Amino acid sequence: MATALQGSDRDLERRVLLHRVRRPERWGTLELGGGDLGAALEAAERWRAVLLDSLTLWVSSRTSSGEDEDETLAELDLFLEGITSLATPFILVSDEVGLGVVPETVAGRRFRDTLGRANQHVAQAAEEVHLCLAGIAARIK
Numbered sequence: 001m002a003t004a005l006q007g008s009d010r011d012l013e014r015r016v017l018l019h020r021v022r023r024p025e026r027w028g029t030l031e032l033g034g035g036d037l038g039a040a041l042e043a044a045e046r047w048r049a050v051l052l053d054s055l056t057l058w059v060s061s062r063t064s065s066g067e068d069e070d071e072t073l074a075e076l077d078l079f080l081e082g083i084t085s086l087a088t089p090f091i092l093v094s095d096e097v098g099l100g101v102v103p104e105t106v107a108g109r110r111f112r113d114t115l116g117r118a119n120q121h122v123a124q125a126a127e128e129v130h131l132c133l134a135g136i137a138a139r140i141k
Helices: 010-022 038-044 055-064 069-084 106-125
Strands: 050-053 090-093 130-133 136-139
Parallel strands (some): 050 090
Antiparallel strands (some): 130 136
16 A cells, blocks of 8 residues: 655655556555545455555655644544454554654654654554664564
């Protein structure tokens, strides 16, 4: 499940294209953009496993469209509740943005704070959490 918004900038367009080219042909793909995660739950029933890449871009699209943190987290929590009722394994990819410099802009800080809280909600709901740093994964839960 891809969450990048199309047409946002040339660099992102290039990255999306690269992901599409690298993706195995046998994989099904649902492009959500910043859309409703409920569609992800419906599609998940057709697949043996789901990779949602990435929560970071989903949160970014929500915050840049003006949605507030509470709305974003409420939708995420409904999604996380829905995952628990499925037999399909879910893997969610997200960036850890709290280890770096505090963003200079209000919008940057709002995004970082919302994603940080979203990551906390996902980590609490997850059976396993892995942190990948310098290409090395470490299980932290």
